[in-house]
Amino acid sequence: MSVIETEGLTKRFGSFTAVDHLSFEVREGEVFGLLGPNGAGKTTTIRILACLVSPSEGSAKVLGHDITSDSLRIREVVGILTENPSLYERLTAYENMDFFAEAYGLEDQQERRGRIRELLEFFELWGRRDDKVATFSKGMKQKLAIARALVHRPPIVFLDEPTAGLDPESAKAIRDLIEGLSHHEKSTILLCTHRLEDAERLCDRLMIINRGKRVIVGTVEELQSRMGGKPVLQVTLREASQKVVEAVRGLKQVKQVDADSSATKLTIALDDIASATPEVVRSTVHAGGMVLSVNTLHPSLEEAYLRLVKERSS
Amino acid sequence: MRLQKAMLVFRKDWREVSRNWEVILPMIVIPLMFSVLLPVVLALIPSREAVPGSSLGGSEEMLRNLPSSVRDQLVGMTDRQVQFYMMSLYFFAPFFLIIPLMASSVIASDSFAGEKERKTIEALLATPISDSELFLGKILVSFIPSMMLTVISFLVYSTIVDLLSFSIFDGKLLLPNPTWIMLIFGLAPTAALTSIGLTVMISARVKGFREAQQISAVLLIPVLILIFGQLTGAIFLGPIMVGALTGGFAIVDILLFNMGVKLFRREEILSKLA
Numbered sequence: 176m177s178v179i180e181t182e183g184l185t186k187r188f189g190s191f192t193a194v195d196h197l198s199f200e201v202r203e204g205e206v207f208g209l210l211g212p213n214g215a216g217k218t219t220t221i222r223i224l225a226c227l228v229s230p231s232e233g234s235a236k237v238l239g240h241d242i243t244s245d246s247l248r249i250r251e252v253v254g255i256l257t258e259n260p261s262l263y264e265r266l267t268a269y270e271n272m273d274f275f276a277e278a279y280g281l282e283d284q285q286e287r288r289g290r291i292r293e294l295l296e297f298f299e300l301w302g303r304r305d306d307k308v309a310t311f312s313k314g315m316k317q318k319l320a321i322a323r324a325l326v327h328r329p330p331i332v333f334l335d336e337p338t339a340g341l342d343p344e345s346a347k348a349i350r351d352l353i354e355g356l357s358h359h360e361k362s363t364i365l366l367c368t369h370r371l372e373d374a375e376r377l378c379d380r381l382m383i384i385n386r387g388k389r390v391i392v393g394t395v396e397e398l399q400s401r402m403g404g405k406p407v408l409q410v411t412l413r414e415a416s417q418k419v420v421e422a423v424r425g426l427k428q429v430k431q432v433d434a435d436s437s438a439t440k441l442t443i444a445l446d447d448i449a450s451a452t453p454e455v456v457r458s459t460v461h462a463g464g465m466v467l468s469v470n471t472l473h474p475s476l477e478e479a480y481l482r483l484v485k486e487r488s489s
Numbered sequence: 490m491r492l493q494k495a496m497l498v499f500r501k502d503w504r505e506v507s508r509n510w511e512v513i514l515p516m517i518v519i520p521l522m523f524s525v526l527l528p529v530v531l532a533l534i535p536s537r538e539a540v541p542g543s544s545l546g547g548s549e550e551m552l553r554n555l556p557s558s559v560r561d562q563l564v565g566m567t568d569r570q571v572q573f574y575m576m577s578l579y580f581f582a583p584f585f586l587i588i589p590l591m592a593s594s595v596i597a598s599d600s601f602a603g604e605k606e607r608k609t610i611e612a613l614l615a616t617p618i619s620d621s622e623l624f625l626g627k628i629l630v631s632f633i634p635s636m637m638l639t640v641i642s643f644l645v646y647s648t649i650v651d652l653l654s655f656s657i658f659d660g661k662l663l664l665p666n667p668t669w670i671m672l673i674f675g676l677a678p679t680a681a682l683t684s685i686g687l688t689v690m691i692s693a694r695v696k697g698f699r700e701a702q703q704i705s706a707v708l709l710i711p712v713l714i715l716i717f718g719q720l721t722g723a724i725f726l727g728p729i730m731v732g733a734l735t736g737g738f739a740i741v742d743i744l745l746f747n748m749g750v751k752l753f754r755r756e757e758i759l760s761k762l763a
Contacts, residue, residue, distance in 0.1 A: 262609065
């Protein structure tokens with residue numbers, strides 16, 4: 176079941192088109208990534224879906240509610256991590272959480288306290304609950320901002336660049352938390368990122384956008400395969416042997432063989448890796464090759480993504 | 490509109506403001522200056538009797554233009570008593586309209602512009618708090634503290650004036666009187682609401698706090714006109730004038746609130762992010 180559906184979503188700021196006829200859907204319970212370089216239109220798309228910005232053209236529904244006519248209802252069911260943590264630095268972590276919890280409709284104080292404690296403990300911030308946010312590190316602020324987005328148990332969560340500006344250690348910690356979160360909270364997550372490691376690790380499906388336009392949608396594996404080609408077989412030999420190269424090249428399942436300069440590493444393109452690998456190994460050994468390792472190499476999403484973005488930009 | 494949500498915004502903002510001494514200090518100092526210094530100055534300036542040939546300064550003009558009802562009150566008073574009576578009850582009255590305006594201007598200017606500068610506005614706008622609740626909450630956080638300060642200042646001023654008038658008028662206490670009660674509880678809050686409403690609207694439309702404060706400073710001009718009008722006798726803040734101004738401001742406040750909510754556009758606020 177789709178919980179977010181957009182149709183021809185477009186946003187223009189004067190003559191600049193930030194989002195250009197974007198159509199996609201997000202299924203219930205999945206982590207859906209919006210991947211693209213800076214200025215691709217990711218934040219604007221999230222702002223439109225969170226009813227902070229109105230579209231110039233097109234339509235969108237969030238949990239069946241229309242973004243133009245039912246904005247208040249959508250704001251109730253959506254949790255959002257904005258581009259900046261948007262935290263009140265003179266308030267404590269608990270006061271920040273308490274304000275947003277009540278703003279999102281958690282009227283009962285006991286219920287609020289329980290929920291805030293649950294989240295701050297999950298994000299390892301309970302011990303710092305009475306400290307002003309101004310004293311927090313960037314990573315702690317980001318954790319608190321994510322906790323705030325979840326305080327009202329929203330069925331849909333928008334996370335805009337959750338690891339942006341963080342050091343590698345903090346970024347990994349946030350990624351671990353988001354991964355745990357999708358299981359713990361069972362929310363649908365729309366994740367906006369320009370970091371491939373975030374998209375690769377966290378997203379069930381992702382959409383690459385560039386200059387406001389949809390480039391491609393699919394699972395990470397689908398995107399790797401569609402954009403970067405099929406996986407290839409890599410055979411590492413103890414010694415270089417032209418005889419082995421020729422033997423492998425002669426197999427009918429083999430489409431292409433590339434050897435490195437020393438000819439000890441052969442990269443072999445095949446129609447069907449699973450069925451052809453035993454035959455490749457047998458031929459290699461038969462031709463006198465001493466096999467050290469055999470690996471399947473998947474094309475990297477990064478290479479494919481960079482190529483794609485470059486192609487579209489030029 | 491849910492008042493509870495507006496009060497939630499009020500409580501959050503007040504928590505923030507009350508921890509910021511750069512805002513709190515001028516808010517307290519200015520009213521204190523008016524409520525303590527004005528009557529002290531009044532006690533210290535020599536009476537007309539003590540300085541032969543002196544006049545009441547700007548008040549001469551006002552005395553000439555006084556309504557007959559007020560002139561009747563002055564019958565039988567000594568010059569010292571007339572001077573004290575006129576200055577404490579009429580000259581200084583408009584200053585108590587400045588107190589809520591000045592006290593509220595810093596907070597009102599900061600309402601949306603400050604949130605934009607500190608980049609906290611987006612999360613606030615993403616909450617299911619309606620435009621009218623958000624607008625009212627921002628107005629209340631300027632209005633409630635500034636009116637509390639105005640009432641406290643009035644109480645301090647009344648106490649000092651009465652302490653002085655007790656000796657000057659042989660045991661008579663001048664304040665509070667009906668006109669001042671109308672001024673403090675009618676005109677001051679309605680005038681303050683007009684100024685706050687306009688300032689909050691400005692704050693939502695500009696990029697930063699300073700810009701909002703500079704523009705909103707213009708709103709003091711009508712009150713300054715009132716002060717000079719009173720000094721020159723062109724305007725007299727008697728009960729009828731106070732009542733009429735209160736009514737006028739109350740109507741403006743209602744119109745302004747509706748206009749503020751109508752003009753409140755989340756998208757425009759976000760587009761002005763610093």
